[in-house]
Structure formats: structure tokens, C-alpha cells
Amino acid sequence: MTPQPRRASRIRRGTIGTLLTTTLAALSLPLATPATAAGSTPSLAAGTYLITLADQPLATYDGRVDDIPATRPTADRKLDVTTANAKRYRTHLTDEQTHVAKKVGATVRQHYAVTTNTFSAQLNAGQLVELARTKGVTGIAPDRFHQATGDKNSTDYLGLSGRKGLWAALGGTAKAGKGVVIGDIDTGIWPESASFKAPALTTKKPTGKPGKKPTGNDRYRPYLDGSTTVMHKADGTTFTGTCQTGASFTAADCNEKIISARYFGDGWLRNVPESNRAGYISPRDSQGHGTHTASTAAGNSGVRATADGFDFGAISGVAPAATIAVYKALWESKDGTKDGGLTSDLVAAIDQAVADGVDVINYSLGGMFESTYDDPSQAALRNAAAAGVFVATAGGNAGPEASSLDNTAPWTTTVAAGTIAPYTGTVTLGNGKSYTGISTSVHNTVGSAPLVRAAAVKTAAADPVEADLCMTGTLDPARTAGKTVVCDRGTVARVAKSAEVKRAGGIGMVLVNTRNESVDGDLHSLPTVHLTGADATAVRDYAATDGATATLTSGGKGGSSATYPQVAGFSSRGPSLESNGDLLKPDITAPGATILAAVAPPGNDGHDFDFYSGTSMATPHIAGLAALYLSEHPTWSPMSIKSAMMTTASPTKAADGKDSEDVFAQGAGEVEPRSMLQPGLVYDSNEKDWLAYLEGVGIRTGTGTKAIDPSDLNYPSIAIGELFGSQTVTRTVTATQAGTYRAKVVLPGVKATVSPSVLHFSHPGQKRTFTVKLDVTTARSGILDTGSLTWTSGRTTVRSPIAVTPQSVHAPAEVKGTGTNGELTYSVTPAASDFVASARGPVSSPLTKRSLTGTAEFYHEAAIPAGTKASQITVHFDAAEDVIVGVVWGSRVGGDLQSVQFADPDSNGTSTINVPYSKADSIFVAVVALDESGTGTSVTPYIYQVNQITDNSPVTGKVGVTPDHARVTPGTPTDLTARWSGIPAEARSTAWIEYANGAGTFLTLN
Secondary structure (H helix, E strand, O other), rough: OOOOOOOOOOOOHHHHHHHHHHHHHHHOOOOOOOOOOOOOOOOOEEEEEEEOOOOOOOOOOOOOOEEOOOOOOOOOOOOOOOOHHHHHHHHHHHHHHHHHHHHHHOOOOEEEEOOOEEEEEEEEEHHHHHHOOOOEEEEEEEEOOOOOOOOHHHHOOOOOOOOOHHHHHOOOOOOOOOOOEEEEEOOOOOOOHHHHHHOOOOHOOOOOOOOOOOOOOOOOOOOEEOEEEEEOOOOOOEEEEEEEOOOOOOOOOOOOOEEEEOOOOHHHHHHHHHHHEEEEOEOOOOOOOHHHHHHHHHHOEEEEEOOOEEEEEOOOOOOOOOEEOOOOHHHHOOOOOOOOHHHHHHHHHHHHHHHHOOEEEEEEEEOOOOOOOOOHHHHHHHHHHHOOEEEEEEOOOOOOOOOHHHHHHHOEEEEEEOOOOOOEEEEEEEEOEEEEEEEOOOOEEEEEEEEHHHHHHEOOOOOOHHOOOOOOEEHHHHHHOOOOEEEEEEOOOOHHHHHHHHHOOOOEEEOOOOOOOOOOOOOOOEEEEEEEHHHHHHHHHHOOOOOOOOEEOOOOOOOOOOOOOOOOOOOOOOOOOOOOOOOOOOEEEEOOOOOEOOOHHOOOOOOOOOEOOOHHHHOOOOOOOOHHHHHHOOOHHHHHHHHHHOOEEOOOEEEOOEEEEOHHOOOOEEEEHHHHOOOOOEEOOOOHHHHHHHHHHHOOOOOOOOOOHHOOOOOOOOEEEEEOOEEEEEEEEEEEOOEEEEEEEOOOOOEEEOOOOOOOOOOOOOOOEEEEEEEOOOOOOOOOEEEEEEEEEOEEEEEEEEEEEEEEEEEEOEEEEEEOOEEEEEEEEEEEEEEEEEEEEOOOOOEEEEEEEEEEEEEEEEEOOOOOEEEEEEEEEOOOEEEEEEEEEEEEOOOOOOOEEEEEEOOOEEEEEEEEEEOOOOEEEEEEEEEEOOOOOOOEEEEEEEEEEEEOOOOOOEEEEEEOOOEOOOOOEEEEEEEOOOOOOOOEEEEEEEEEEHEEEEEOOO
16 A cells, blocks of 8 residues: 655654553563652663572572582482582572672572572662673562462363262272372462361371381371471471461461461562551461362362252362461452452462472462563472472463463473363243353342343443443342342442442342353352353343343253363463473363352352352362372372373364364363373473473573473473474373384374384383484475374373464565555575465555544454455554554454454554464454543544455456476575556556465565
8 A cells, every 4th residue: 555645743663562561561570669758760771680690599400509419309309408418509509599689789589509509689660680691590570469360070081080080999988188288379378167177286296116117007197297297108208387377367277177378478568568468477368269279179078069059969179188288378358459369478488388398289370471480489380399299280270262371380280271061040031031151159049020121220420331341339129129130241340240230229230251162150149140152142132122031040951151171261272382382281171160168258158158160270180180199109200190180181072072183172082080190101201301401492401411302301392383394393201001003193284204113111110212203295284283192002091282383484474565566575484495485466455435533433343255265454554743553453253253363563553463263253343542632622633445365356466486396405495576557557466476385475565
């Protein structure tokens, strides 16, 4: 498109996108420093930082400093921080940290030495620059916020209960997890819950001979040694903890279930004024999240769960015989803006958990963005895993957006949330149609009663949009009484909506999603059914008609949740950006939707039990299963346990009931507890492997470790972010039982060769190495291709998911030319020796001319015809000096927006959207103008154009490319020349230069 004459303007490049990016990025900066005196300006960089030094922490120290012997645990053992050598080396590290801080005039706030050699300090910009140049400093990270990731019984659904369940196979619930300690890093615990009821701790030691490890039936019973809790564990090592007292929490709140409880809030307390603090400055939980995760992982078995007078039956933790160590590091603020925990406090909690001797860490929390591998908290978890601790981490609740995961490092097990058999309720409308959704609160029939949209019964002063959201105070009791109200999801908590309907005298609520989101079984304050998709739209539309009525009943079949397990809509998706697609995340799926467990009454309307949904709920299922594993195989490595879970998992379901192939949602699939204890083969890895992987993705570890191709990490899945023609990956498996295993690969459009394809094992513990060579044949270039590698021996199968993105050529996404006639030359790098290229188009569609007045936006919808190879959407602005412009756009499938992206104008005032081979039904485009003049009267003209290239597109002019067929050397750049003629001068034209397997380059003209 030829730029039109423009006013003297300052189109700001990146403005719309930058506004969002800046806002989000600010959340990762240090918290605001205390207010300064009037007239002074604090440094923008000033804040609390974590500084990591080069020497190894205790968990991985191999004995290189001042003749101090190694402290890293030997194989099959846990770290012991109580030895003389450990104490001596710890002193060395803290002295070193203090010395480095003093060199820049800083004071250490917190020392960390067990899982990371790091200290925290308040620093200004000058000190940061000085530290960055200081020898031995390997990392500087701001102290940022992390938040909790927020059959009908999940333990029944997983096959743990019953005569043939896993608990029975392990000797019953009294032995399921015995001798194992789960460390829960979260919001604390509500010790009075029945899920944690246990005998008090005493000084009586377990049965055994003096001076030797206990051998009696009570050998794993925890006891007190002064104020220290001691527990001999299944792996032969000892846990030592304490019950830290504080607000409403005494030493008596610990028992033989909650054997230790600590809190970590130095960073949070320094940055959040007392006036904005809520909850308890102690291990006690005020919110309920930590109580929920701890009871899910290791709560007592057979606990009756009741709420609002209704008995939901007996519930149990996954590892009911395991013990719990509490590490509170997530906090509650009164205004909600400072809920969560700071990196400094989380690292302190991880450090202490490993020092205490936990076997498993449950980490149900995350940040706003994917954490970098060298983030201090992720580095601490790496060394925790190196010390033999299994780490389960939440994938996040930002789904179904692509690349929305957190906690994606290879040394943790990243968990997605799946659905289980739902609690259901049915809405039967006055027109006879019925819709089934999720409900835990409809126990008796409600209605028939008038059904209304919330805005129809709002107060006179309420905004209609806010009323439809059922925000507090928006509904008029005189108009609401006796009615069932339809409330839109969003903005305020779901349970706050039902509370508003109840306050106004309503007798029921239908909660409707206005876009494709999860449905959740909350404990609402009055009968509620939650609907999504077409069902939600139908009820919402019907409620707006005259005389609408509805009846709510318990149960019902069908609806969006009838098929399970599905990956929940909120569960974050891959691919991981940190790995560049070379590591498949998440790893596995576990129940995480509408999970009933113990909670803290103060934060849950007085309930002792409640339904929560989130990857936070899925993660403790995996943590509990790891505890079950360790009670049977105490010396297994964390990665071997992860491998056993992943390679025995089963696919989740798509909404149509078919097996899902979405590996970026489910990972290896839904965990299968009854299969995981007999994996046949495992893919193990250790700290050396992880360091080599880090070097491979471009992170300098300073350890001298040689880099590997990231796809070669010995992982239970195979991922290649860019399969350029051909690539060979290497794996090593360890047998857990004798057998002969034969390989089979299923990967459409890719030829796979496994060598050797048969592996013989005569006894457990044997290792065998094999390669998988992948050659692209017909798989479409640039499009994710998924499949699996399965080793089979008799009835034992060992399945690894595969995710590769084939590329037939390295070529620019777009090249630009001008004029009605012309040519340009550009370089491409083919992956195969037989190179072909063809030109399609050019297309120049009619222009749409509009204008925006003041701050305004206008929406366009570009339908994508079947068979479209390339879509280019152009918006050209003629904006004034004081107007910011840009384009917000996203792909729409089935009426639902799948993602939101930004297209800012270039220096000519033109925003361009290029979408090759879109799978969407249409592309939504919002053209935005922000008037900063203060008058609101600016007029911003723009020109909108959509060029779609299909096999039958009408062309305007001619385009060709040479050479169109050539023999080339794979991996060697070659030049192409594009030529055009007869191109309209007054509008933009688009052509598509297509290569093998559907790869291509946009040729943008004028």
C-alpha cells in the first residue's frame, strides 16, 4: 500500500504493544522502595536483588575449595547439612557473600547456601553495575512476586482406593507413603483440619537398639529432640525440622502428620506495610491454598468432607501415610495487590526444605511469565533435585493461551490440570430445552422461577456491564427477589457473584462464560449451575426474552465436561519459550479441576473443605504419587520417578471423546498410578546432564560443562523446535526389569529410524543407548507434528511423546518491494538437495476507508476461505501528532478468540498482519486510536485491506521467482530473485513465494 500524504505526526513505533509489555514487565521488577523525602527522586533500578556467586552450594559442592571435602550427597543418599564439613563449607559461602556485598557498600539481608550460593540485598543502580563487573558474580535477579496458581473423588478416579487399588497393593492406606516427607511451599496450613489429625509429638523414640537406626514397626514415627522434630525415613536418612511459633500458631499445632512448620517472609514483610497485611505472621494459613495442597498430597484417609450441611463423602490425600513439612512463603495482603511471595523468600524456603531433609517438594505457584532457567528460584530447585528431592511444579493457569507455562525447567515435573467426573446440575428452560453444566451447590430442585439477565434487575445507578457481571451492590433487591439470575463470568470472583444474587434476594444463579473458559465447581452461597460455550450463549439469550423461566436440578448428563479427563481450559500450554521448543512441557497431567480438599475457614466463608481448581491442585497429586513411589523405591532418583510416570501415562480426551494429540496441553498424558510402579525402562538424568543442557540453550554455567544439543537431554519425551530436514537424537534407558524391547515410532510425514530397534536386558539396572533419526518427508513445514516412540516387551509398554516442527528451508518471513515493476534478490537455506519455489498471486483486494474520532476503536472480521495459503491484513494510519495508534488482532475458531497479538505501525504508519496457513475461521482486527490531546476531537483516517492468497485468488499483475527448481547443497545459502510487473501503485499487493512442504515467504509490494 502506497503511503498517503501524512500530517506532521509522530507515529510511535511499538506504542500499543509496548504499553502492555511495560505494564507486565513492571510486575517482575523489585517492589517499590519506601517513599522518599519530598523533592528527591529514587533510582528506578533501586530495590531488592538476589546475587548468585560462582562457588557451588552445599547440595552440589564437589570439594574444590580450601581443602574442604565435598558435601554433595552420594548416589542414593540425601544431603546432610549437619556434618562438620557441611557447616564449614556453609560458613565459607556466607563469608564470601558478605565480602562481595561489602565491596559495593551493600548489606546482606538473607544468605542462601544449601541449594544456591546466593544472597539478597537492597541495591541501587550504581551497585548493580559494580556487581555485574565483580569477579565471581554469576547472576543478578530482581526480587519478584510469585503467586499461587490457583470420578468425583480424585483419589478414587486415579485408582488409588478399593480392593484392587494402588493403596491396597502397597499394604493399605497406613503404609501408603510411610517414611516419606513432603515439603509444601505455599500459604501455610490450618492444623485443626481433620485431614491432619494425628497423635501429638512426644520425646519417645521409635523402637530399636540404642545408637542405631530404629527397626520396629514404628521406625518412621517422628519424635521430639528438644524443640527439633526428628524422623527416620524410608531412604535411611533423617529429617530434622521444627515447629516455628507465631501468630495463632504454637508448637502444639504440629503432630505426627504435620511434623514441621516454618514461615519465610522477610522480603515480603519489608515491602508490604503492616497496614496492608492480612492473615497470620506464622505458619498458619488464612487463605486456604496451602491447606488444600497439603491435604491433597498427604491428608489423612477416610475424612468426611461436609460443607453448608451437605455431606460430599470421604476424601483422602494421595499419600495418606506420608508426613508433611510446611514452608509458608506465600502471603496475603488486605487489598489483594501484594498477595503471593517474593523470590528471596521462596529461595529461603527451598533452601531450608532441602536442609531439613524432605523427600518431595510441592511447588504450586508461579510468576506472571515463564521463569528463566537461571532464575534464583529455578536454580534452587535444580540443586534440590540434584540433592535427590523430587520437585513437582504447577504449570500455571493462563491457558488455553499458547506458551503460557511457568516452571518449565527439565529438573522439575511440570504438571497440567485435568478434569475428573464432574458434579453436575441442569438448567431446564421454559422453552423445554435443557443444558447441563457444573454444580456442587444444586442439591434440591429450584424453581420453576423467572430467569433474568442480571442487567435487567440492576439498581438505577449501576452500570449495565457491571450488573451483568453481578458485581457487589449492582442488583436491586426489589427486582431480583424470587428470580434465578444469569451472571457473566469475569472481573470479580465467581463466588462473589452468587453472594450478590443472594444478597438481592435471588434464589439461584446460572453462571455463564462469555468466551471459551473452564467451568468450575465452586461452593456458591446459593444454587448455581456453571455453563460455557453454546450452552451458555443459549441460556444467556433466552434469559433476555419476555417471560423467561428456568428450573435448576441436581445431576444431568452431557455438557462440555461430560467427557473426561480433558485438560482444563485454564491449564497453561506449551511450547516452552525458554527451551526454544527443544524440551516438551508440560510433562504430565493430573486431576486439577473441582478438587475437594481441606481449606482454611477464614478465607473460605467458614468452610472446612472446599472445591478448588488449578494446576496448583494437580501438582500435589503428582507430589503425593512421588511419595508413594519413594515409599516403595526409596533410593530412586527424581528423574527416574518422573520418567516412570510419563512413560506409563495415557492420553487425555478431546471434547469429542477422542484421544487428545495436544502434547502442549497434556504433556505425556494423564498419570496412571497403577502402571507407574512397573515402568520397564526409565530415562534418568542428573545435574551434569542439566548443566550440559543449560549450556546448549545458551546459558553459561561457569562449570566447564560441555554443551549438548538441547534435544539430546536424556528426557522421557523427544522435542525438536526446528527439525531442519534431518536430525538424530540420542537417549539412554535403564531397565527396571529384564526383557527384550522393540521400538515403534508413529510420526506422520517424518521417517523415523531407531538404532538399534531392539534392546535386550538381562537384569534390572542395565543401561542401553539408542538413537532416533528423523527425516522430514511430507510433514508440512513450520507446523507442529506430534507422535510417539514406544518400546514394547510383552505387556510392558514404554511410551514417549514426540513433538517436532519440521522446516524445509530457512527463509525470511517477509520481503518487501516497491513500484509497479521490479525485482529483488534474497537468500534462503534449503534443507534438502532438491529445491523448488513457486510464486502465487499477486492479490490486491479492495480498500476500506474509515476514520476514528478521539479515543476510539473499530472492529473488523476477516473471514479465512478454505484452502487459504497466506493472509495479509494491512491497516494504514494517517494520525496526528498527539494520537497513538495500533492494531490488536487474534485468530477466531468456532467464534472464540484463540489469542491476542499486537501490530504496531511502521515508520510509514502501516500495521501489517501476516498469517500463513491459518487454521482459524476468521481473524479479528481491532483498529485503535488513543487521543492524548485532551480534547477528544482528533480525527484519525485509516485504510483497511485484506489480501487472501488461495489457489483461485484473482490476481492483479504478475509475479515470478527464479530459480523455481534447482539442485543445491543442503544447509548452504542460495539466492532467489522475485520479479513483478503490472502491480497497482495506489494499493498494497501481496504475493506468496512457496517452497517445499508448505513453507513460504510473503512478498509485500507497495
